[in-house]
Each structure stands twice: as structure tokens, then as C-alpha cells.
Amino acid sequence: MQPYFELQHSRTLLLPGLExxxxxxxxxxxxxxxxxxxxxxxxxxxxxxxxVGQLHLVDGDLVSISNLPRQVLYGMRDVGRxxxxxxxxxxxxxxxxxxxxxxxxxxxxxxxxxxxxxxALVMDCTDRFASRQAINQYCVQHQIALVIxxxxxxxxxxxxxxxxxxxxxxxxxxxxxxxxxxxxxVDAACGAFGVFPTMAGLMAxxxxxxxxxxxxxxxxxxxxxxxxxxxxxxxRFKRLRxxxxxxxxxxxxxx
Numbered sequence: 001m002q003p004y005f006e007l008q009h010s011r012t013l014l015l016p017g018l019e020x021x022x023x024x025x026x027x028x029x030x031x032x033x034x035x036x037x038x039x040x041x042x043x044x045x046x047x048x049x050x051x052v053g054q055l056h057l058v059d060g061d062l063v064s065i066s067n068l069p070r071q072v073l074y075g076m077r078d079v080g081r082x083x084x085x086x087x088x089x090x091x092x093x094x095x096x097x098x099x100x101x102x103x104x105x106x107x108x109x110x111x112x113x114x115x116x117x118x119x120a121l122v123m124d125c126t127d128r129f130a131s132r133q134a135i136n137q138y139c140v141q142h143q144i145a146l147v148i149x150x151x152x153x154x155x156x157x158x159x160x161x162x163x164x165x166x167x168x169x170x171x172x173x174x175x176x177x178x179x180x181x182x183x184x185x186v187d188a189a190c191g192a193f194g195v196f197p198t199m200a201g202l203m204a205x206x207x208x209x210x211x212x213x214x215x216x217x218x219x220x221x222x223x224x225x226x227x228x229x230x231x232x233x234x235x236r237f238k239r240l241r242x243x244x245x246x247x248x249x250x251x252x253x254x255x
Contacts, residue, residue: 032122043149046209121215122144149203154228162220
């Protein structure tokens with residue numbers, strides 16, 4: 001453990017119910033952040049600052065000038081560079097003890113099987129319906145906790161799927177893969193419909209918070225959350241595992 005670790009996180013340790021052992025568990029955790037846009041850039045920063053010891057950053061995109069209002073790890077001088085390389089540099093500069101691995105590729109189902117392995121947590125910060133389905137399926141099959149967030153215009157969604165919330169179902173229970181055609185129009189929603197810069201940051205912070213709660217063994221958010229602006233409203237939608245889900249049902253598990 002790095003020197004001054006307990007002092008660094010002393011304010012966190014003041015909270016009732018939090019112990020040094022939970023923070024030490026964070027320092028041993030391996031987290032994969034898939035997508036380094038407005039969500040992933042901010043979420044990875046908060047995960048690192050909170051004490052997560054190892055981050056894998058996955059994204060095949062380059063920094064563009066239109067990213068800068070909401071993707072807080074990048075600046076004007078980074079335009080044209082791989083997002084994962086810039087993000088890793090920034091995180092290592094601010095938190096020298098963290099281990100950061102970069103993967104300058106897009107996370108397809110084939111790529112996930114070949115590279116991801118068994119993480120403590122996956123953060124889905126992507127903007128493609130098909131990518132979310134592939135990540136969800138991998139995490140269900142390998143019993144990995146998954147925190148999913150999305151944002152478009154003034155609206156964000158947040159969902160936690162994990163073995164501890166098995167009765168709540170997986171992403172495919174709430175958003176069946178058969179609905180793929182209906183989601184095609186909203187894929188890459190930032191480019192199609194826009195997004196308010198701080199709305200991406202708000203959802204990223206909520207996503208990071210849920211990820212940290214999972215890693216520390218705290219009770220994660222069981223509902224699907226819908227956050228709407230510009231006048232902030234939070235709506236909760238109860239979730240249940242679908243008996244015929246093609247990903248997490250008993251029949252799917254045996255296939």
C-alpha cells in the first residue's frame with residue numbers, strides 16, 4: 001500500500017460504515033472502463049481519485065474538437081490523439097500509484113472474449129445499443145458486475161447489473177436485443193441530437209459512485225434511474241429479471 005494512503009482517504013473514512021479494509025479493496029480492484037467519451041473520461045477520473053488501483057481504458061476513437069466541452073480529460077492540444085492514450089497520461093500524472101492499461105480498439109463481442117478476462121467491475125460508457133448488449137452478455141456469462149450509463153440532450157439513464165442483483169435482471173431484460181432496430185436511430189446520439197456538457201458529467205459521477213459502491217460491498221442502486229433536465233428530475237423504474245431473457249434466464253445460462 002502506498003505511503004499516506006490512509007491520510008489521503010481520511011475524509012472518506014469519516015463516513016459511518018466505511019472501513020479502511022474497503023478502501024484497501026478498491027486499491028486492489030481491476031476496473032474496465034469501456035468508452036472514453038463524456039461518461040468514461042469523467043468516470044475514470046473519479047474512480048482513480050477514489051483509490052481504484054487498476055484501470056483498463058477501452059476506446060478506439062481519437063479526440064476531436066467537438067469532444068472538448070464535455071470530455072474533461074482532454075484539451076485542445078490533444079485533438080487527433082487516441083483518447084485512451086491521453087486519458088492514461090492525465091490519470092498517471094494526477095495519481096502516480098495507479099496502474100492504467102490502454103486498449104485503443106472498439107469493444108465488440110469477439111474483442112471482449114479475447115481481451116477482457118475477469119474484472120472486478122465493468123463500466124459501460126459506450127453510445128451504441130449493440131455494444132451495450134455485447135458487454136452485458138459477457139458480464140452475465142462471467143459473473144462480473146456492470147454499471148451502465150447513457151446520456152443524450154438533457155436526459156441520462158443509469159443501471160447496475162451484478163450477481164448480487166440477479167433478481168433485478170440484466171440490461172437485456174429491460175432493453176431486449178430484439179429491439180435493436182428501434183435503437184438504431186438514437187445510436188451515436190451526441191452527434192445526432194446533442195448533449196448538454198454537464199449532463200454528461202452528472203451521469204458520469206453517478207456511474208462512478210455506483211461502481212465504487214459495488215467494489216466496496218455497499219448496496220448498489222436496484223432500479224433503473226432516469227435523470228432529466230434542465231429542471232433536474234429523477235425517476236425510478238423497478239426492474240425484474242425476465243424469465244425468457246435470452247441472456248440471463250435459466251435456459252440461456254445452460255445454453
